Amino acid sequence: MSESSRQLGIHKTIDAKGLSCPMPSVKTALALEQMEVGQVVEIITDDPVSRKDLPVWAQMTGNELVDIKEAADSIRIYIRKG
Amino acid sequence: MVEPAKPKGSVTIVVFSGDLDKAIASFVIATAAASMGMSVNMFFTFWGLNVIKKEGGLVKGMNWMQKMLNFMNYGHAKKLALSKMNMLGMGPAMLKVMMGQKKVPSLPEFISTARALGVKFYPCEMSMTIMGLTKEDFLDECGDVLGAVSYLAIAKDSDINLFI
Numbered sequence: 001m002s003e004s005s006r007q008l009g010i011h012k013t014i015d016a017k018g019l020s021c022p023m024p025s026v027k028t029a030l031a032l033e034q035m036e037v038g039q040v041v042e043i044i045t046d047d048p049v050s051r052k053d054l055p056v057w058a059q060m061t062g063n064e065l066v067d068i069k070e071a072a073d074s075i076r077i078y079i080r081k082g
Numbered sequence: 083m084v085e086p087a088k089p090k091g092s093v094t095i096v097v098f099s100g101d102l103d104k105a106i107a108s109f110v111i112a113t114a115a116a117s118m119g120m121s122v123n124m125f126f127t128f129w130g131l132n133v134i135k136k137e138g139g140l141v142k143g144m145n146w147m148q149k150m151l152n153f154m155n156y157g158h159a160k161k162l163a164l165s166k167m168n169m170l171g172m173g174p175a176m177l178k179v180m181m182g183q184k185k186v187p188s189l190p191e192f193i194s195t196a197r198a199l200g201v202k203f204y205p206c207e208m209s210m211t212i213m214g215l216t217k218e219d220f221l222d223e224c225g226d227v228l229g230a231v232s233y234l235a236i237a238k239d240s241d242i243n244l245f246i
Binding site for chain 2: 018019020021022023025026028029030057060061
């Protein structure tokens with residue numbers, strides 16, 4: 001676990017690389033269902049649509065977008081269960 | 083995840099078309115909405131009934147016209163045509179390969195994902211009567227067989243209504 005992961009207290013990581021719309025949102029929804037309020041999920045995706053869609057998803061579902069980290073080959077999105 | 087009546091709004095989709103591309107579009111919207119906590123109802127009517135039919139049973143119906151229609155209209159989630167560029171089945175085969183490469187779920191995968199997210203499926207009673215089909219011809223996951231009034235009662239209270 002990296003330093004930043006420890007700071008955020010990531011509870012679960014979803015590797016959604018290669019998956020396209022709407023599966024990253026679906027997988028995030030299913031993961032959060034199993035989690036407690038306040039826990040953070042990390043979604044790793046290479047789908048540019050998810051970069052826009054997951055923050056909207058978080059807002060619509062009453063969860064909190066914590067951070068987005070963009071690397072060359074992937075995007076890491078952190079959402080805290082609300 | 084959609085236990086309360088209207089937690090985050092609701093979507094009602096009429097799936098009239100039995101085309102593969104339109105069925106996939108319906109399920110992309112249905113699963114995305116369900117992932118957002120919306121309650122989703124899908125009504126399958128007329129050609130759209132093919133999307134939720136079980137495999138098998140070429141000859142169905144009571145009279146020769148129904149039998150002929152069901153024979154010529156044979157289809158299920160794994161056997162649907164495209165609305166354009168069907169090319170005697172080559173189009174759907176190529177689309178399935180292209181979707182697989184992009185890791186887009188297949189229609190049967192979309193159907194089971196939708197079910198897992200609590201999306202409700204309803205076959206339309208009137209089309210079934212015309213075609214001589216019974217509830218047993220459809221996937222076990224399907225809910226009650228509904229008529230137009232029941233559909234409208236649900237659609238009236240939905241935030242988003244689509245006809246595909």
